[in-house]
Amino acid sequence: MSVMNMSQAINLALREEMRRDPKVILLGEDIGRFGGAFQVTKGLVEEFGEERVRDTPLSEAAIIGCAVGAALMGWKPVAEVQYSDFVTCGFDQLVNQAAKIHLMSGGGLSVPMVLRAPIGAREHGAQHDQSPEAWFMHTPGLKVAIPSTPYDARGLLKSAIRDPNPVVFCEHKVLYGTHSVGGRGLTDPATGESAVEVGSDVPEEETLIPLGKAEVKRPGRDVTVIATALMVHRALEAAAVLALEGIELEVVDPRTLVPLDRETILASVARTHRALVVTEETRTASSAAEIAALIAEEGFDELDAPVKRLGTPDLPLPFAPHLQAGLIPSAAGIVQAARQLARAEV
Amino acid sequence: MPFRVIMPDLGAASADSTLLRWLAAGGELVKQGQALFEAESDKATIEIEAGGSGRLVPLVSPGTAVPAGGVIALLLAPGESYPLEDEEPSKVGLPPYAEVPGVGLASQKQIDRLPGRLIITPLARRLARSGGLNPRTLSGSGPRGRIIAADVRAARASPADAPAVAPITPLRAAIARHMGDSAHTVAPVTLTTEVEAEGLVALRRRLQAELAPHAEWASYDLLLARLAAQALSEFPLLNASWGEAGIIFHPQIHIGVAVDTERGLLVPVLKDVPGRSLAELARDLHEMIDRARDGRSLPEDLAGGTFTITNLGGFGIDAFTPIIHLPECAVLGVGRVRAAPVVRGSELAVGQVLALSLTFDHRLVDGAPAARFLARLSQLVQIADRAVQLR
Incomplete structure (x- = not known):
C-alpha cells in the first residue's frame, strides 16, 4: 500500500499503462519536462521519451484533433487540456469527430482515446473554474469518468485507457492534492479546502475499476446523497455531522456519468426513499438534473419526498474567493438540505 | 404599489379567521367588487369581495388561519411583478407561494389545493395500497399536509377499532367554548310549565295568510320571540347581563333564535323585536336562517342578542333544560304543540298545549321573579291571538 494524492495516483496509472502497452502516448501543453500544469505527468517524459510524451502547441483543436487521428491509426492517446474550460477550442474534434466516428463508420473504426480534463472551482475565475461534465454527458458516443479519490482515479483511468471508445476523464483540481486514507495533508495546500478521508490506500498491485460502477462511499438509512468529485467529500463531511443528530446519510458516488450506474442509485433510493443530488455544476441541465430525472422516472414509487438538488447557481463563477465560496455547495448546505429531507420538512 | 388584500375583522371572538378558498386563480385578473375569497371565523363563513383590481398573487394557502389585518394576497397593477423588491417579508403574514426562486405561481402548491386532490408521496x-388503507382516511404530517410513509405506518400500527378523531372546526370550537363558559359561570335554574296554545295556533294561521305566498315564514319561534319581547319589556331583569361593574340592563330587546345547521348550532339574532312589524321580522328571520344553513351568516346576524329562544318541538320534545347563551340572563326552551286533555272549568276537553322551559341565571334573578316572568309569558301565549297586532 502506498499513500498518495490524486495527482500521484493518476501519474501511476499513466505509467502503468504506458509500461503495459507501447501504443499509449500522451499529448498536451507542457506535459513533458515541466510535468503538466498540475504536475500530473511529472517524470513520465524521462521514462518514456519525447516521442510518447509530446508537448504540443497551445491549441486544443490540435491536441484533440491529433489524438483522434492517432487513435484512428491504432494508438491509444491520452490527451490533456490544462483546464476543461478550454475544451471548447477543440470541441468539434471531440463532439463531431471522436464521439461519432465509430457509429458513423458502422463500427469499422474506433477512437480509443482519453481526454483528461481538469474541472472544478479553485478561485481561478470564470473561464478556469467550470465543471462542464454535462457537456460531455450530453454527447452520445463519449464516456465520462469523474473520480473523487486517488484509488478511484487510478483504477478508472486504467480502464478508460483500455476502453475502445473515447473517454473524457474529469479530474477535480482541488482533489489533486488530497490523499487517500492513512495519508496526511487531507487539506489541500493551495486552497485550504478540507476533504474527508475516503476510499482506501492505493494498493501496489494493479487495480481496475470498471466504467459504469458506482460506489456507496458511506451506507446510511435516511437520505441518499448522490455526489460527484469534490462534493463526495463534502457529502461525507455532512454525513459525519448529521450522524451526531441520528440522521444517517448514504453517500453514493457514481464515479462515471456515462455509463451511469442506475441500478446502484435506484437501489439506494429504494432503501432511503429520499434523494439529494449534489454536484458542483451550475444547476440547469447538469448531471445532477439528469440523475434527479432518473430517480423521478424510475424510482417514483420509492420516493417519500421530492428529489432535491444542490448545485452552483446559474452564474459565471467570480474570481474573488469570498464570492466564489458562497456559490458552491458547502458541507453546511448539504447538512441543511439533507436534514430537511430526513425530517420531512420539504 | 400593488393592492394588498387583507383578512378583514369578522367580528368573532377569535382573533384569527381561516382562509377557506380562493374564488379566483393565482395570476387571474381580478376586478374590484368581484368575489375574491371565502373566510371562516368561529361563527360565520363569508365571501369577501376584492377591494381593488389587478393580477392575483395569493400569499396564503387555503386552510390557513390569519389574524385580522394580515396580508393574504396582492393585486398587481400592469407592469408590477412579484416578488416585490421593496417588500419587507415581515409585513406578509405567512410564507409566500413563490418562496423558492424559479418556482412560479401556477405551481404544484396551487395544484395541490384543487378540491379533491390528495397530497401523498x-x-x-x-404502502397504503399494499396495506389495504384508503389514503383519504389518513392525515398528512408532511409539508402542506402531504401524507408521507410515516403517516401510513402510523395508521397501520394503530388497531382497526381505534376511535376516529375528527379535527375540531372553528365553529365547533366556538360552541364548545361558549357552552363550557356558560356551564362554568352561571347558576342556572330551569322552570317548566305547560300552557294552552289555541291562541298561538290561531295567531300563526292568521300570520300565514298574511304572509302568503311565504306562509312558511310564520314560525312559532317568530311568534314566541314577539311574545317574549313583550314579557321582557315588563321584566327588564330577564333582559340583562351580569357585568363586572354591575347588572347591565339592555335598552333594546334582541332575541336570538337557535338554528340547527350541518356544521353545528348557530344563533341568528332578531334585532329590536318590539319595534318592527311581524312581517318584517318574519322576512329577516327567514333570511338569517337561510344564511346560517348555507354557512354564509353575516357577523351582524350572530351578534348582539339579549335573550334566546331554542326550539326542540320539531323533534317531539316537550320540556328540557336549555343552556344560557352568555352574556344573556335567560333562555326559553320551546317544546312541541300537541293535542292534550285540558280542564276548562269542570269540563274535560281536547286542547292544544305547549311546554315552555325557562333557564335563568340565579345570579341575576331569583326564582320568584323568574316564575312571574314565565307566568306572564304563558298568559301572553294563551291570549296571543288578541295580544299581537299583525301590522
Whole structure:
C-alpha cells in the first residue's frame, strides 16, 4: 500500500499503462519536462521519451484533433487540456469527430482515446473554474469518468485507457492534492479546502475499476446523497455531522456519468426513499438534473419526498474567493438540505 | 404599489379567521367588487369581495388561519411583478407561494389545493395500497399536509377499532367554548310549565295568510320571540347581563333564535323585536336562517342578542333544560304543540298545549321573579291571538 494524492495516483496509472502497452502516448501543453500544469505527468517524459510524451502547441483543436487521428491509426492517446474550460477550442474534434466516428463508420473504426480534463472551482475565475461534465454527458458516443479519490482515479483511468471508445476523464483540481486514507495533508495546500478521508490506500498491485460502477462511499438509512468529485467529500463531511443528530446519510458516488450506474442509485433510493443530488455544476441541465430525472422516472414509487438538488447557481463563477465560496455547495448546505429531507420538512 | 388584500375583522371572538378558498386563480385578473375569497371565523363563513383590481398573487394557502389585518394576497397593477423588491417579508403574514426562486405561481402548491386532490408521496401511496388503507382516511404530517410513509405506518400500527378523531372546526370550537363558559359561570335554574296554545295556533294561521305566498315564514319561534319581547319589556331583569361593574340592563330587546345547521348550532339574532312589524321580522328571520344553513351568516346576524329562544318541538320534545347563551340572563326552551286533555272549568276537553322551559341565571334573578316572568309569558301565549297586532 502506498499513500498518495490524486495527482500521484493518476501519474501511476499513466505509467502503468504506458509500461503495459507501447501504443499509449500522451499529448498536451507542457506535459513533458515541466510535468503538466498540475504536475500530473511529472517524470513520465524521462521514462518514456519525447516521442510518447509530446508537448504540443497551445491549441486544443490540435491536441484533440491529433489524438483522434492517432487513435484512428491504432494508438491509444491520452490527451490533456490544462483546464476543461478550454475544451471548447477543440470541441468539434471531440463532439463531431471522436464521439461519432465509430457509429458513423458502422463500427469499422474506433477512437480509443482519453481526454483528461481538469474541472472544478479553485478561485481561478470564470473561464478556469467550470465543471462542464454535462457537456460531455450530453454527447452520445463519449464516456465520462469523474473520480473523487486517488484509488478511484487510478483504477478508472486504467480502464478508460483500455476502453475502445473515447473517454473524457474529469479530474477535480482541488482533489489533486488530497490523499487517500492513512495519508496526511487531507487539506489541500493551495486552497485550504478540507476533504474527508475516503476510499482506501492505493494498493501496489494493479487495480481496475470498471466504467459504469458506482460506489456507496458511506451506507446510511435516511437520505441518499448522490455526489460527484469534490462534493463526495463534502457529502461525507455532512454525513459525519448529521450522524451526531441520528440522521444517517448514504453517500453514493457514481464515479462515471456515462455509463451511469442506475441500478446502484435506484437501489439506494429504494432503501432511503429520499434523494439529494449534489454536484458542483451550475444547476440547469447538469448531471445532477439528469440523475434527479432518473430517480423521478424510475424510482417514483420509492420516493417519500421530492428529489432535491444542490448545485452552483446559474452564474459565471467570480474570481474573488469570498464570492466564489458562497456559490458552491458547502458541507453546511448539504447538512441543511439533507436534514430537511430526513425530517420531512420539504 | 400593488393592492394588498387583507383578512378583514369578522367580528368573532377569535382573533384569527381561516382562509377557506380562493374564488379566483393565482395570476387571474381580478376586478374590484368581484368575489375574491371565502373566510371562516368561529361563527360565520363569508365571501369577501376584492377591494381593488389587478393580477392575483395569493400569499396564503387555503386552510390557513390569519389574524385580522394580515396580508393574504396582492393585486398587481400592469407592469408590477412579484416578488416585490421593496417588500419587507415581515409585513406578509405567512410564507409566500413563490418562496423558492424559479418556482412560479401556477405551481404544484396551487395544484395541490384543487378540491379533491390528495397530497401523498408515491411511497406512501404504494404502502397504503399494499396495506389495504384508503389514503383519504389518513392525515398528512408532511409539508402542506402531504401524507408521507410515516403517516401510513402510523395508521397501520394503530388497531382497526381505534376511535376516529375528527379535527375540531372553528365553529365547533366556538360552541364548545361558549357552552363550557356558560356551564362554568352561571347558576342556572330551569322552570317548566305547560300552557294552552289555541291562541298561538290561531295567531300563526292568521300570520300565514298574511304572509302568503311565504306562509312558511310564520314560525312559532317568530311568534314566541314577539311574545317574549313583550314579557321582557315588563321584566327588564330577564333582559340583562351580569357585568363586572354591575347588572347591565339592555335598552333594546334582541332575541336570538337557535338554528340547527350541518356544521353545528348557530344563533341568528332578531334585532329590536318590539319595534318592527311581524312581517318584517318574519322576512329577516327567514333570511338569517337561510344564511346560517348555507354557512354564509353575516357577523351582524350572530351578534348582539339579549335573550334566546331554542326550539326542540320539531323533534317531539316537550320540556328540557336549555343552556344560557352568555352574556344573556335567560333562555326559553320551546317544546312541541300537541293535542292534550285540558280542564276548562269542570269540563274535560281536547286542547292544544305547549311546554315552555325557562333557564335563568340565579345570579341575576331569583326564582320568584323568574316564575312571574314565565307566568306572564304563558298568559301572553294563551291570549296571543288578541295580544299581537299583525301590522
